[in-house]
Amino acid sequence: MGKTVKRVNNRTLASIALVGAFAATLTACGADATTSATTGASNDASTEAAADLSGNLAGAGATSVEKAMGGWIAKFGEVAPDVTVSYEGVGSGGGREQFLAGGVQFAGSDSALTAEEAAAAVDRCFGGEAIELPLYISPIAVVYNLPGVDAEHLNMSPATIAKIFSGQITTWNDPAIAAENEGVTLPALAIVPVNRSDESGTTKNFTDYLAKASEGAWTYEASGDWPISGTQSGNGTSGLIDTVSGAEGAIGYADASRAGDLGTVALKVGDEYVPFSTEAAAKVVDASPRADDATDKRLVVKLDRTTTEAGAYPLVLISYSIACSAYDDAADAANVKAFLSYVASPEGQELASDAKVAGSAPISDSLRTEVQAAIDSITVQG
Structure with a gap:
């Protein structure tokens, strides 16, 4: 209390x-x-x-x-x-x-x-x-732990992210990830999706983004409670970041201020890939x-998760x-x-x-x- x-x-x-x-x-x-x-x-x-x-x-x-x-x-x-x-x-x-x-x-x-x-x-x-x-x-960052991957960001569409967190894409060198990251050598390493174990507004925003932007790849409703059982998880933002940081191949989601040294995903918005930034987040809120x-x-505010505005980052x-x-x-x-x-x-x-x-x-x-x-x-x- x-x-x-x-x-x-x-x-x-x-x-x-x-x-x-x-x-x-x-x-x-x-x-x-x-x-x-x-x-x-x-x-x-x-x-x-x-x-x-x-x-x-x-x-x-x-x-x-x-x-x-x-x-x-x-x-x-x-x-x-x-x-x-x-x-x-x-x-x-x-x-x-x-x-x-x-x-x-x-x-x-x-x-x-x-x-x-x-x-x-x-x-x-x-x-x-x-x-x-x-x-x-x-912004909410999609964070990952992939030492040795030489890329400022990995590019991913909402559908790719949805398939990773729902267990449909299970290895980092999956063709769907590779197609969005030409020239990046991806390891044949198992993906470990990590979610929040507690009821979380960050989880609700993340699942809302997946539900609205993934074009049907995410089949669950937006919720503050993670909808899939048997997953790796962490309590609170710190717990999630600790879990991702401690497992090579892990991927999770957290307030961008807590991303630290973990890798982060640039989201596909329209025809471009947009990394998180405060300016990109503010664009979505104002629109x-x-x-x-x-x-x-x-x-x-009713956030527009499907915006195609240039430079906007809709996972906010x-x-x-x-x-x-x-x-x-x-x-x-x-x-x-x-x-x-x-x-x-x-x-x-x-x-x-x-x-x-x-x-x-x-x-x-x-x-x-x-x-x-x-x-x-x-x-x-x-």
């Missing part, structure tokens, strides 16, 4: 009024190493706001966002030292479960709430509703429509920061608003985009405007 939340019941709505000034401080500080970036009246107001915020702010969820979350928490702590922020990487499903049970004030999830979960959030959010903010955008049940608080995950539109405690509301405002700020997004932190794709200015409006709508119930 997540960290127990300590209520600070003597807070009032005055806490909320200071969040705007506090968010301005965070924007000014950004990714600098210093905490003093403003002067005069602005600095006085922001200092007052930071001093007013205190208590515990607990989150849990997707392991894909752990690196970025670590950076955000560290920077937030510089300007709000009396707020103890924690985040437990338990997987997207575990994060949503803890959030809906009231164990944490916010969650991270690589898949949006289901209709049933959104309905359950009304009770958890004290008569309000869940807000879902697409604050972490990252994709909102989900049918999206609202001004639930900013859920969006990790949503999930919070309540209403809390029963003013300190909780103020802390959530301040923290998420920093995460959404240009500086917070720039911090996560640093390859040394997470290498994610920053959200666009237009999306940031919508996100901030949803954050600003958070209130105290009763």
Whole structure:
């Protein structure tokens, strides 16, 4: 379970009024190493706001966002030292479960709430509703362990990837792989597909891509639980990467920030092969429509997995920061608003985009405007 939340019941709505000034401080500080970036009246107001915020702010969820979350928490702590922020990487499903049970004030999830979960959030959010903010955008890398293969990337179509993970292609020198990689010497080595063992938003995004883009080669529905039994697996992103790294011939899928020294696949998009990059991931998100049940608080994107746009990389995950539109405690509301405002700020997004932190794709200015409006709508119930 997540960290127990300590209520600070003597807070009032005055806490909320200071969040705007506090968010301005965070924007000014950004990714600098210093905490003093403003002067005069602005600095006085922001200092007052930071001093007013205190208590515990607990989150849990997707392991894909752990690196970025670590950076955000560290920077937030510089300007709000009396707020103890924690985040437990338990997987997207575990994060949503803890959030809906009231164990944490916010969650991270690589898949949006289901209709049933959104309905359950009304009770958890004290008569309000869940807000879902697409604050972490990252390509999912198809990673492999093939020492000695001299190629910057291996090229694969969605159908080839689907056949590998469904067990139809079983050796690395299979003609289907060779045809897409002329001039590359491929070993007569068994392929070891590796999947996540836990319920995972990354798995749901990966299987959604296979289901929509493989032209029927993947016969399973998109799911956060791996649909095939008896496979090699790893728990969480780290567990999957460790499993792939430890087995020559293995192939898996993970948030691209965790690919490390493993080989990665360039995906066939239209007539070209596109390696992952933040720019290629952002192209897909900007070109994709909102989900049918999206609202001004639930900013859920319906990713276009079959795009043929040049330079786009359609195997992307969006990790949503999930919070309540209403809390029963003013300190909780103020802390959530301040923290998420920093995460959404240009500086917070720039911090996560640093390859040394997470290498994610920053959200666009237009999306940031919508996100901030949803954050600003958070209130105290009763």
